[in-house]
Amino acid sequence: MRLKEVPKVNIAFLPTPLQKVERLCNKLGLKELFIKRDDQTGLALGGNKVRKLEYLMADALNQEADVIFTLGGPQSNHCRQTAAAARVCGLESVLIFGGQEIKDIQGNMVLDKLLNTKWHFSGELDREEKLKEVSKEYEAQGLRTYPIPLGGSNALGAMGYVEGGIELARQCQEQGVDPDYIFCATGSGGTQAGLILGTHLGGLRAKVIGISVSGTADDITEKVNNLLVELGARLDVDIKGLHNVIVYDEFVGEGYGRPTELSTQALKVCAQTEGIIIDPVYTAKGFAGLMGMIEDGRIDKESSIVFLHTGGMPALFADTDLYWKPEVEISK
Ligand SMILES: Cc1ncc(COP(=O)(O)O)c(C=O)c1O
Incomplete structure (x- = not known):
């Protein structure tokens, strides 16, 4: 192609x-x-992630996804841009952040909040494992999930x-x-x-x-x-x-x-x-x-x-x- x-x-x-x-x-x-x-x-x-998301979101829409999942650090630019790309495509998003929960919301996380995405901290789990675990909860509700790998x-x-x-x-x-x-x-x-x-x-x-x-x-x-x-x-x-x-x-x-x-x-x-x-x-x-x-x-x-x-x-x-x-x- x-x-x-x-x-x-x-x-x-x-x-x-x-x-x-x-x-x-x-x-x-x-x-x-x-x-x-x-x-x-x-x-x-x-x-930079917006260029990648042009292709990834088209694929998600073709697969009739409801919720986009991705992962990164709490200050991930990729996560913030993914949350925004989901919004502009009319979809929901879930972000998986590594480590323990952070209460002090700064930088990219402020924008994630504004975009009204959902986030989960992986805690002791590996981020990918946590992503699979949370995806399953959404799938159990009949929603179609679309995972985007680290950094798109x-x-x-x-x-x-x-x-x-x-x-x-x-x-x-x-x-x-x-x-x-x-x-x-x-x-x-x-x-x-x-x-x-x-x-x-x-x-x-x-x-x-x-x-x-x-x-x-x-x-x-x-x-x-x-x-x-x-x-x-x-x-x-x-x-x-x-x-x-x-x-x-x-x-x-x-x-x-x-x-x-x-x-x-x-x-x-x-x-x-x-x-x-x-x-x-x-x-x-x-x-x-x-x-x-x-x-x-x-x-x-x-x-x-x-x-x-x-x-x-x-x-x-x-x-x-x-x-x-x-x-x-x-x-x-
Ligand atoms: C601002 C910025 N520059 C560069 C990169 C690196 O790009 P890549 O992950 O495609 O190597 C990232 C990835 O998150 C980023 O957020």
């Missing part, structure tokens, strides 16, 4: 802008820097980023840009896998570099490779030669969501040069990866670079001492 034949619902504002960021570019001493603004996909404050990262969800990669390639062509590298934050791997295939199909030669926000480079590389194989089979495209997946995991720091000095600097430098607000958990780590690799010489300053802004800003309004440190000054 070709991508155009795969059913999707139009719930994102597309295309998102490809923005030239000269002040930020000068600050980093680069030749050329662009930000692909997927924080501006529109739905419920936007972000199955092959169907990743198709959103095949489309995103093709869109980016077209914009590069229109703006006369031939990037050497495309940087993105990577977690469950669907964004990176789709982007690798999409930019390749769109004719870009750029290497896609995923900066891990939590997992090891080996684990994420395996996930991305598996998704590429599945995408190739489903879309009937040759993915030979796309197996050189690049993921770096050295910018994670103490762990998922834990700020590093470089990630806090990344947040501030984007805000203070361009007024662009990135997020503390994903894009700040991704941008820190770009900054770190320029600093240590792995990225030549003569390079042309696109950074994919995948959204996630609601976490700026949750537990600032946990996710980022407003008091840290950036180096001049």
Whole structure:
């Protein structure tokens, strides 16, 4: 099947802008820097998951689902965007959060509340087990459930980023840009896998570099490779030669969501040069990866670079001492 034949619902504002960021570019001493603004996909404050949900929700509607189930951390952007996608498709949603119940509702959870989704904490159980357990309760009431995996990262969800990669390639062509590298934050791997295939199909030669926000480079590389194989089979495209997946995991720091000095600097430098607000958990780590690799010489300053802004800003309004440190000054 070709991508155009795969059913999707139009719930994102597309295309998102490809923005030239000269002040930020000068600050980093680069030749050329662009930000692909997927924080501006529109739905419920936007972000990368909306592209994936265009395909996943179409499938849920085709299967006549009543309730969408998904899982993540309490500050999951994916959960928030899924709850909103369910609403705009006229469906209900249930979110499964890992760990013990949190009473202090901040950031993404405020929006989840506003969207009037239901959430359950998995407590001692594994999140997937809890999802199955709660799904059964809904099914017992005669409702049809539709599970979406962590980060929306199955092959169907990743198709959103095949489309995103093709869109980016077209914009590069229109703006006369031939990037050497495309940087993105990577977690469950669907964004990176789709982007690798999409930019390749769109004719870009750029290497896609995923900066891990939590997992090891080996684990994420395996996930991305598996998704590429599945995408190739489903879309009937040759993915030979796309197996050189690049993921770096050295910018994670103490762990998922834990700020590093470089990630806090990344947040501030984007805000203070361009007024662009990135997020503390994903894009700040991704941008820190770009900054770190320029600093240590792995990225030549003569390079042309696109950074994919995948959204996630609601976490700026949750537990600032946990996710980022407003008091840290950036180096001049
Ligand atoms: C803001 C943001 N950026 C990047 C990612 C990573 O995307 P993926 O899970 O497709 O690797 C996520 C995933 O939750 C996210 O919320």
